[in-house]
Amino acid sequence: VRDNGSKIQILAYCCTHCAYAAADLAGGLRLQYPTTIKIVEIPCTGKLDILLALHAIEEGADGVMVAG
Amino acid sequence: MAHYPKLLDESMIQAQAAASRAAIVLSKDHLKAGGRVAQVDQQKCTGCLTCLRICPFEVPVMQAEAAGIGRLQGAAYIEPAVCQGCGSCAAECPAKAIELMHFTDLQLQAKAHALLHPELPQEIVILADQQDWKNSVPDYPNPCKETAS
Numbered sequence: 001v002r003d004n005g006s007k008i009q010i011l012a013y014c015c016t017h018c019a020y021a022a023a024d025l026a027g028g029l030r031l032q033y034p035t036t037i038k039i040v041e042i043p044c045t046g047k048l049d050i051l052l053a054l055h056a057i058e059e060g061a062d063g064v065m066v067a068g
Numbered sequence: 069m070a071h072y073p074k075l076l077d078e079s080m081i082q083a084q085a086a087a088s089r090a091a092i093v094l095s096k097d098h099l100k101a102g103g104r105v106a107q108v109d110q111q112k113c114t115g116c117l118t119c120l121r122i123c124p125f126e127v128p129v130m131q132a133e134a135a136g137i138g139r140l141q142g143a144a145y146i147e148p149a150v151c152q153g154c155g156s157c158a159a160e161c162p163a164k165a166i167e168l169m170h171f172t173d174l175q176l177q178a179k180a181h182a183l184l185h186p187e188l189p190q191e192i193v194i195l196a197d198q199q200d201w202k203n204s205v206p207d208y209p210n211p212c213k214e215t216a217s
Contacts, residue, residue, distance in 0.1 A: 009184055038183035043104060043171055046124075047155030055177055059184045 011061040012039045013048050015068030037065070044068065104153035104170050110134050110143035112165035119144050119157035119166060127151050137163070 014020040020041045026033065038061075042048055045068030053064045074082075093099070108119075108128070113136040119128040127150050136143035146157070146166070155168040167173070181188075 011180055011183065040176065040179050040183065042155070042176070043168065044154040044156065047159050047168060047171060049159035052173070052176055052180075056180050056184070059180050061180070061184055 007036045008062045009060065010037050010063040010065055011056040011059075012037055012065040012067060013042050013045070013052070014039055015045045016041055016043050017068075019067035042068075099149045101149045101151075102153065104168065105148040105151040106146045106153065106155065106157050106166050106168050107148070108144045108146055109165045109167070110136060110145070112137055112163050113143040114163050114165075115140060115142045115144065116162060117144075118160050118162060119146070122156050122160045124154065124156065125150070125152050128157060137165075 012019075012023075014023055020039070023039055045066055048066055053066070056064045110131075113134075115130065115136050117130070120126075120130065128144050128146050130142050131145045132142050134143040134145065135141065144165070153168065155171055158166040158168040158171075164173075
């Protein structure tokens with residue numbers, strides 16, 4: 001939690017085949033994870049270019065997670 | 069795929085079945101492919117060969133008859149029916165000439181915007197949708213058919 005009361009936000013770019021499938025499974029199993037993590041599906045971590053990660057920071061994300 | 073030792077008759081029947089399955093694909097004039105394929109904007113292509121080297125499936129080719137940026141001879145072409153849609157070329161292209169359909173830069177930026185600012189109006193989302201409609205392609209020529217004839 002930041003000083004002004006707003007929550008820290010993390011944008012997670014997840015590969016369809018592994019990390020996104022895992023997140024899907026976690027949802028199916030009703031596992032709890034912080035709501036401050038926002039997941040975006042990408043077809044492959046190869047699709048992620050540096051501009052996309054920086055754009056997330058520009059939009060106000062406090063961290064970018066790449067999982068794949 | 070090897071199963072287990074089996075009788076000659078059975079092996080032949082199975083081989084014929086496999087051949088007929090292959091014929092289904094080969095006999096078609098057009099193949100239906102998923103929409104998640106990379107598309108080259110040849111007007112922007114500088115012909116640097118980055119996509120040819122980066123592609124894990126060796127799909128992009130240089131078309132000598134196509135004109136790239138500044139009417140230079142040769143531009144990259146990605147066969148939609150063969151493209152696996154991993155997006156590596158789209159990320160690496162220095163000229164930003166390649167876009168991965170359904171995962172365009174605009175669409176991914178709109179997703180990030182919507183997730184991080186759910187309270188703001190989502191005007192970028194509309195733009196991303198319009199671009200998707202513009203680029204929808206229904207059928208692709210069968211590349212196997214072309215080489216056979």
